[in-house]
Amino acid sequence: MKFLFLFASSVALAAPTFNKDIAPILYENCATCHRPGEVAPFSLLTYQDAAKRSGLIATVTKKRYMPPWKPEQGYGNFDHVRRLTDDQIAKIQEWAATGAPEGDAAEKPAVPTFPSGWQAGEPDQVLKFSEPYKLAADGRDQFRCFVLPMNLAKESYVSGAEFRPGNPKVVHHALIFLDSTGTARKLAAASGGSGYPCFGGPGFTGAGLLVGWAPGYTPLPAEPSLSQAVRPGTDVVIQIHYHPSGKPEQDQSSIGLKFSGPPTKGRALLLVVNRYLDIPAGESHYVVKASVTVPQDAELWGITPHAHYLATDMKVNARFPDGTVTPLIWIKDWDFNWQGQYRYKEPIKLPKGTKIELEYVYDNSSGNPHNPSNPPVRVRFGEQTKDEMALAFLGLVLPSPEDVQPFQRAVVLQYVEDFVRLTDNLNDLPEEIPPSMIPRLRMALALFDQDHDGKLNAGERATLLKFIQTMMPQ
């Protein structure tokens, strides 16, 4: 009995305290968002803030729901990882279970300070919504695209972009595109203003993804060697996922742009996509695969996997020409609400011939709480909430800007090959194929459609595939 008592008291003495053990964890991993005025719903800077939530903190960290970091450890070595160690999680558990003690004030670390304003340096141009966007108190999450004209007088080079949410209470995440086609403007005008509803994508083809933002995202400094050419008439299109807060809100977000001279390296966004998925209603394990071969030596800087609500498990691997395989990312528990752009600590060299292989799993059963359809329905590829997607954007860097065009051309040929191999409707060309190429491609396809029925039969398809393969770079 005495022994037990002694044992109990020694455990109590060793129990973690806020000041000594918990504050350092919270300040390092949570405070970027959990501080006054930031995106998280409550602050975690003071003992009182944290003690009040000790149970919730223990629950969400144990389930690794917080901090929101989806990639599995060991599958891609990423920068700015927000992931607690098992030891940190255990400490939080013990702290909450022992009544969340405050501890010795002398052991408390200094409350972290954060730079205010633009995090990646003062921008050269700031574009802001012309008027606040009004969001209702509740209802479904909203996805809206805002069109912000750059008003460029001459061709310019964007080397950096930083998004700032106007109202962090409701801005859940944002993707920023460049539109040089004028389509977004027209969509906005048709919606009667400077924006339009857009769930899956911004609604125009050839969209250049400039930057993304999600809670906790660390903006990158400008990268003049990888600047993007932007011609006059180009608009910045900001797609925002809004999550209603329970009261009417307003948001006026902005983006800061940095300009520089022309790039010295090539920048290519490699899209790995399968748009022919067709998930039966009720299917709980539907596997989608896609692959693209890197047509010339490149460096992989970052990756953005994307799907909608039904995806559960997402893997992207690189299969090198020598047959070895390196995982680029694995997300075991995909959550549409916490999609991110992930940047590698060190760029990964992808020699010519490296095959990027995507394998995603979807659960279209009623057992998947994220399923937007109840009861489940057949799901195909599309931009709407109840459609699905299976894609990953890979941010590649090529040795020189001159490499970009041949690189893109070789990749497009692969898309055409996939298209010919997987579908037979020539009128349904996928949007990865640049609009400028479509008239010629249609002509070419029509040549191979020898019986002129708008479809390719097996023989026609085989001839065309053989022809495409002769066009592939050797």
Place this chain on the structure above:
Amino acid sequence: MGKLFIILSLMCGALSAAAPPKFELRDTNGAVHIADEWRGKKAVVLFFTMTDCPLANGYVPEMNRLRALYGPQGVAFYAVQVDDTVTDAAVKKYAQEFAYGFPMLNDPRMILPRLTGAKVTPEVAVLSSTGEVLYLGRIDNKVEDLTHPRYAATEPELRNALDAVLAGKAPKEARTRAVGCSINLESK
């Protein structure tokens, strides 16, 4: 036998109370509320909330809709603010900002959580006019699992409970598991 009865009644607490529970709580407009005002009501809904719990805040519009729907049918609605670390002024401002359509009682001593057994926000209790807990739990099943919320709720459990009570029946599910921000019963 007598002993067993005492133990049972202790265990059930408010469940078996025949008379309204005793409390006096002030709302954000300064008015004092006591359980006697529940007399004649067909049911009483307590919505446990706090100023900075996002899950609870997201349900305020739904609670206002329920108040508009069930209020005229003889159901009284109260929000119960259970965070003892915020000032009265902040609670008042919060109630106005979120446009609560029913009184918000400030309960820093956790009288109503103790009476009903509520553990988190958002959580709702449906009481009889004498304080018997007829339903305790979530408003609907959107967030059964905090880390995997449903795309949309499939069971409106509070509505189901109120419909049963108004029809003179016991709710089919008297208890559901609410998920959210813990109510700190050991108020400091």
